[in-house]
Amino acid sequence: MKYALSALAGATALAISLIAGPAMAQDGGIIVYNAQHESLTNAWVEGFTKETGIKVTVRHGGDSDFSNQIVAEGAASPADVFLTENSPAMVLVESAGLFAPVDADTQAQVPQEYQPASGKWVGIAARSTVFVYNKTKLTSEQLPKSLLDLADPSWKGRWAASPSGADFQAIVSALLQLKGEAATAGWLKAMKGNFTAYKGNSTVMKAVNAGEVEGGVIYHYYYYGDQAKTGENSKNIGLHYFKNQDPGAFVSVSGGGVLASSKHPKEAQAFLKWVTGKGGQDVLKTGNSFEYAVGNGADSNPALVPLADLQAPKVDATTLNSKKVTDLMTAAGLL
Numbered sequence: 100m101k102y103a104l105s106a107l108a109g110a111t112a113l114a115i116s117l118i119a120g121p122a123m124a125q126d127g128g129i130i131v132y133n134a135q136h137e138s139l140t141n142a143w144v145e146g147f148t149k150e151t152g153i154k155v156t157v158r159h160g161g162d163s164d165f166s167n168q169i170v171a172e173g174a175a176s177p178a179d180v181f182l183t184e185n186s187p188a189m190v191l192v193e194s195a196g197l198f199a200p201v202d203a204d205t206q207a208q209v210p211q212e213y214q215p216a217s218g219k220w221v222g223i224a225a226r227s228t229v230f231v232y233n234k235t236k237l238t239s240e241q242l243p244k245s246l247l248d249l250a251d252p253s254w255k256g257r258w259a260a261s262p263s264g265a266d267f268q269a270i271v272s273a274l275l276q277l278k279g280e281a282a283t284a285g286w287l288k289a290m291k292g293n294f295t296a297y298k299g300n301s302t303v304m305k306a307v308n309a310g311e312v313e314g315g316v317i318y319h320y321y322y323y324g325d326q327a328k329t330g331e332n333s334k335n336i337g338l339h340y341f342k343n344q345d346p347g348a349f350v351s352v353s354g355g356g357v358l359a360s361s362k363h364p365k366e367a368q369a370f371l372k373w374v375t376g377k378g379g380q381d382v383l384k385t386g387n388s389f390e391y392a393v394g395n396g397a398d399s400n401p402a403l404v405p406l407a408d409l410q411a412p413k414v415d416a417t418t419l420n421s422k423k424v425t426d427l428m429t430a431a432g433l434l
Contacts, residue, residue: 128363130158130177131155134165135182142388143379179364182355183355184353185351192220199219213225220356222355222375222393223353223393224353226320227319227406228349233336234337237314245341246346247346249293254293257313258316260316262428266351268428269419270351275419291432303316309335319404327387348410350409355374386400
């Protein structure tokens with residue numbers, strides 16, 4: 100999904116919402132616009148309601164769809180809480196002045212590196228960029244040392260990505276912040292000539308596993324999720340973490356925020372506190388989402404490479420420029 104939808108696309112998203120009927124919270128409950136994975140948020144909701152008795156009505160959608168819809172709805176939005184997969188969608192809503200400050204107790208549960216200085220939203224989970232490769236086609240010595248290496252002509256026709264997805268656009272946002280506009284535009288232009296486009300990270304992984312391409316840029320949890328099931332779409336896959344503060348070692352923060360227009364602010368704040376606290380972060384440790392826990396002292400699923408070992412670059416999630424990214428990707432012919 101694009102972070103910055105056209106006015107027509109944004110209007111369409113809103114129209115679909117209205118056609119489906121207004122979101123109605125159960126008595127005393129809250130409404131969550133959820134762009135995170137359904138199973139993960141459903142587990143959070145179940146645990147929160149069981150512990151607090153507060154009911155939650157969830158509407159599922161995409162990062163950019165919901166962020167643009169919230170901006171279109173403004174103060175009339177029925178949503179109490181917004182959850183995303185990647186932070187640029189949070190930045191869009193924050194920039195429109197539509198978030199209430201996150202309670203201090205909730206902010207204190209999450210390290211500063213996973214939340215904005217403004218205190219208007221907070222990190223709830225994280226995911227790492229990774230290069231998946233077919234082990235029958237590439238050896239460890241043949242892997243790219245940097246994400247930037249994939250722009251080299253030697254990689255023409257050999258790698259894949261899902262450029263229309265919010266996940267990949269978040270990675271490009273990090274590249275833009277770390278290397279600047281000229282370098283990012285050049286890399287995207289080279290990408291256009293080198294890569295194969297697929298729709299969705301899981302489809303990229305399947306293509307790599309089947310040998311259609313040698314490698315692909317996705318987030319880590321698609322591999323771990325498949326391995327936890329049958330492993331049929333990842334049996335030939337190896338994971339390559341770029342590390343060394345490379346743009347390809349980018350860790351994307353999933354965010355959560357309370358809408359300033361919430362009609363149930365106390366309950367909405369309680370939900371966000373629970374998600375970022377022990378109960379919510381334990382869901383990440385023991386569940387099947389395989390996303391990283393970000394709460395203070397929280398442990399992630401033991402199958403994952405520890406966050407501290409990823410050597411991720413320092414990226415300010417609050418300044419990731421989603422509109423510039425979509426403009427650059429469009430100019431490169433990727434969108």
